[in-house]
Amino acid sequence: MTTTQARTGTLNVGMIGYGFMGAAHSHAWRNAHRFFDLPLTPQLRTLAGRTESALVAAAERYGFEQITTRWQDVVEDPEIDVIDICTPGDTHYEIAMAALAAGKHVLCEKPLANSVEQSEEMTAAAAAARAQGARSICGFSYRRTPALAYARQLISEGAVGEIRQIRAQYLQDWLSDAESPMTWRLDKDKAGSGALGDIGAHIIDLTQWLTGQRISSVSGTLETVIPTRPAAGTAQGLGGKGDASAERQDVTVDDLALFTARFDSGVLGSFEASRMAQGRKNAMRVEINGADGSIAFDFERMNELEVYDATATAGRQGFTRILTTEPEHPYAANWWPTGHGLGYEHTFTHQIADLVTAIGEGVDPSPSFEEALQVQHVLAAVEASSNNGSGWTTIDPTTTTTPDTNTPGTTTEETSR
Template structure:
């Protein structure tokens, strides 16, 4: 085990050094966040020290394109550096546990992309490392970025203020269509040993996280079904079996008595990146669609019946969550802004200003839900209690 370094104190004589592990899709999004966070928010100064990837030429090109001071191919050497304070893990899921645990043991603050791990055992080991690190003043943060979409943060505030009354039911669906074509090639996302699960863990985890985040309730029992709609795809050495789900459905029982239904699919023709959430309570209801991410729809049931109806709230006012750091009233934000908001929240947590949520313990709780849905499917849709 590496002897942990003391995490850098905010306001020290140098910027907080960031290392990014991974340079593909999520690495690009996180790079954008680290480039823009200081321009949008008042946060401790940072330095984009180094980006890490296995391919020397590709990661060198990524460093130039994405604005990193250096590149490297050995993440173990990078996390040992004294000028690196924050390790941002954007690798495939099967690498999360090893890298995040090593970074925490080396005294670094860690931001790990969701889902936390590929199974509950890995997530438990990560939480143990995080608890030890937190006792040393480190932050172990989980990257469920949609919690930083302003409209969804506002939805959470509506629920917390009691605008919906008692929550009765929730519907959440995350639908994509990038695997509809059976000729789409094999990838690491379609192998259980690298991805853990398919649509369920990749995008279904977002739907489940929003159910728990918006309601403030935990999942206590699940009934789930999974489907692999294209069982074989072309790999580098010929046809390979797809060993994860293409689509998932589940009914969730929540700790406060509400019932939720979730759906996740990468086979939903015409749905490009469609996360929809509906929350229904005794006094009101909310609707959100990621494809219109600046809008929140609210129905106030306390109004006279003839005045009731869903009202469109354009979430672009300076008083709305995060918006004061961005543009004048009415100017919309984009998908990438939520990553910058997330980087802001991490830096504030490092200064001790406010805790970061979700943390690794939240990731473990979500992983148990994912594993329970998989177990329910294996048991022909039986109820699994958490």
């Protein structure tokens, strides 16, 4: 009987949180080494959460070896190598600071924290831990969409020429029903902000990453479209959906964020983040317009990229649809034959593959906490502009980070399908 040889080593994972992001991250940790040639093999060691009964079920479903209701146990365990933080934003700071102080590698979901001040402390702690070999990354997973990684490559090669305009939207409708119950994502103390921080953060990060430019000032407006919601458990339970007698709670975050941004090159960008857009399930759209062409993307068609070449001869101009499933496209070579598309979950697998590769090679992964901090400054500036009615709000240039120069999908380009 032939036995499979072990990899060079293992990477023991401790995950805190087991909800939506916990499921996505667990899937990625389980599968990354099966499709990518990684220097270390992830092992799902410990899952932490608040409710033991739900935790037991989640650990069995996700494949973790053990559980704990104290996240501190995971951080203090000398056998744990990396801490994966999948909890609401109000807990990121305390967990990440403890994990970095313990010398652990850290993957923290976005946004980095609920305030600029906490994000700055986390970034400083990450820098100190980096000097001791601990790596940290913020979970802006959409960067790992093959079509977007390819778009970045094309832009850097000059496909659109001088960039003249940037536009981005992130549209969802899951909160458009006024009788949908209250959730932690609608509580500012837990979530930090609403549509702005939850989904707007992604398009802020993406436009900066795609173009290599940074947002320097913003002018924005935030709106809470539905000011109260049925308390959790009443909309479908005690009060029933639409029952005026059901207890209602105040929504303390925005449902809709609209803002204009000026990038450090002087280019203008327009941004829209909404959870009120009926019919839009996960329409994250980005379009970059330049002197020589345009690139457009919509995540609801995540395996496609539209490219317009303005230098083409008359009669041959028009957007070209590129199906980004060829082995030449970032990440795609490690998956299925050409034309067999990828899904949302693959972005997380790519994130883990890149993180584990960086840890194994002793290099810093991206997006770093520094990059995530810059996004936090943009979020804060948009909120300040809206609250103060002050028009343009400048972002401190000292917070601007050097654009990431790592080639996306390098782990895939070096391995075979």
